[in-house]
Amino acid sequence: MEKRSDTNFLSVTTSVTVNELHSVVRTLISIEFMDDYFLGPCVDFLREQAKSLNLPFVIHYATDARKPIVVLTWMGSEPELPTILLNSHMDVVPVYPETWTHPPFAAEIDDDGRIFARGSQDMKSLGMAYLAAIGRLQRNNFHPRRTIHILFVPDEETGSVDGMKAFVKTPEFQALNIGFALDEGHVSPAENYIFFYGEKTIWQPTFTIHGHPGHGSLLFEHTAGEGFSYIVEKLMHRRQNEVEKVKRGQPIGNVTSINLTKVSGGIQTNVIPEELSVTFDIRLPPTADHEAFNRLLEQWIRESGANVSLTFEQKEDKVPVTPIDDSNPFWMTFRDVLTNLNFTLEPQILAGGTDMRFLRALRIPALGFNPMNHTPLLLHADDEFIYADKYIKAIGVFSRLIEKLTELN
Numbered sequence: 001m002e003k004r005s006d007t008n009f010l011s012v013t014t015s016v017t018v019n020e021l022h023s024v025v026r027t028l029i030s031i032e033f034m035d036d037y038f039l040g041p042c043v044d045f046l047r048e049q050a051k052s053l054n055l056p057f058v059i060h061y062a063t064d065a066r067k068p069i070v071v072l073t074w075m076g077s078e079p080e081l082p083t084i085l086l087n088s089h090m091d092v093v094p095v096y097p098e099t100w101t102h103p104p105f106a107a108e109i110d111d112d113g114r115i116f117a118r119g120s121q122d123m124k125s126l127g128m129a130y131l132a133a134i135g136r137l138q139r140n141n142f143h144p145r146r147t148i149h150i151l152f153v154p155d156e157e158t159g160s161v162d163g164m165k166a167f168v169k170t171p172e173f174q175a176l177n178i179g180f181a182l183d184e185g186h187v188s189p190a191e192n193y194i195f196f197y198g199e200k201t202i203w204q205p206t207f208t209i210h211g212h213p214g215h216g217s218l219l220f221e222h223t224a225g226e227g228f229s230y231i232v233e234k235l236m237h238r239r240q241n242e243v244e245k246v247k248r249g250q251p252i253g254n255v256t257s258i259n260l261t262k263v264s265g266g267i268q269t270n271v272i273p274e275e276l277s278v279t280f281d282i283r284l285p286p287t288a289d290h291e292a293f294n295r296l297l298e299q300w301i302r303e304s305g306a307n308v309s310l311t312f313e314q315k316e317d318k319v320p321v322t323p324i325d326d327s328n329p330f331w332m333t334f335r336d337v338l339t340n341l342n343f344t345l346e347p348q349i350l351a352g353g354t355d356m357r358f359l360r361a362l363r364i365p366a367l368g369f370n371p372m373n374h375t376p377l378l379l380h381a382d383d384e385f386i387y388a389d390k391y392i393k394a395i396g397v398f399s400r401l402i403e404k405l406t407e408l409n
């Protein structure tokens with residue numbers, strides 16, 4: 001793509017949005033924050049943002065790894081009320097620059113107003129839109145009733161071990177007194193806007209099957225291979241049932257995904273091994289009966305008649321979904337603001353995991369929302385981009401949401 005001069009594109013927008021767009025472009029350029037923790041510029045950038053918005057800026061460290069958790073705070077007139085959290089993560093997933101048509105950390109804008117950058121969708125643009133929305137509200141002399149915390153965490157893409165997962169256990173987190181959180185969502189390729197009110201639970205079981213070893217020319221009973229094939233057959237059959245549900249139109253978020261991801265065992269082709277093992281990556285939706293699924297795994301082990309040991313690399317607890325009914329006034333406000341903007345909302349269960357699971361586990365209602373539609377979903381993909389005009393619109397949406405959520409009784 002031809003790089004276009006910014007002035008051309010920006011001339012169609014107002015001066016306020018030009019500044020706001022420049023600020024997202026700048027952050028997308030300046031923050032290359034990956035596994036190797038090149039985090040200085042990111043924290044410096046946010047410190048500068050806090051200064052320009054006149055918001056207190058605090059860094060917390062939740063573990064000895066000392067990965068920064070940045071909190072900006074806009075104090076409300078009634079600070080004793082539960083607060084609103086706007087959460088985003090600073091880290092991004094790695095890139096293969098050679099397969100991008102634009103440099104992944106240059107935030108180039110093309111003729112169609114597309115801004116190309118790693119993290120443009122997931123999720124630097126949302127973190128920046130939160131700040132830009134607050135800037136707008138301040139210029140309009142809006143004063144929030146509830147306090148707003150804007151949180152930037154360091155390691156969502158790698159499991160949040162030193163970020164949200166650890167932070168929620170600290171007194172510093174408790175002191176934030178969060179009543180409701182907004183966090184990452186997906187852009188929508190269609191007209192509808194997607195939001196997430198729950199996510200799946202990760203189970204990663206390894207079945208290690210022991211059996212009668214011996215010469216590969218003989219036919220012993222109770223070999224590891226027999227137990228192995230029984231277990232694999234049962235799980236793959238169940239997988240096929242779930243595939244059929246998706247084919248019949250069920251969203252992926254509502255079914256159990258099952259994938260065989262690792263196999264090991266065997267020492268030589270003519271030797272029946274004493275042990276074989278197989279690992280699955282399973283994601284259970286909140287609608288599934290997790291206990292029943294566990295009993296099923298145990299039942300299949302028994303039926304196999306083999307000596308099987310079952311271990312889990314990960315076996316997360318079931319996390320409750322955020323209620324999207326009249327029991328949740330934050331949801332009702334969220335819905336009303338967006339309905340008034342003529343948005344058609346599509347509630348979904350997220351197939352992957354985000355930091356919202358740690359909040360929901362504490363019964364803090366959290367919704368994942370990205371107010372950009374008609375945009376291809378490119379998170380973690382090559383040539384990740386957002387449309388500049390949709391980003392600018394998103395700032396307006398967040399300023400309405402923040403205004404109404406903080407006013408809530």
Ligand SMILES: [Zn+2]
Pocket residue numbers: 089122123156184
């Ligand atoms: Zn993300």
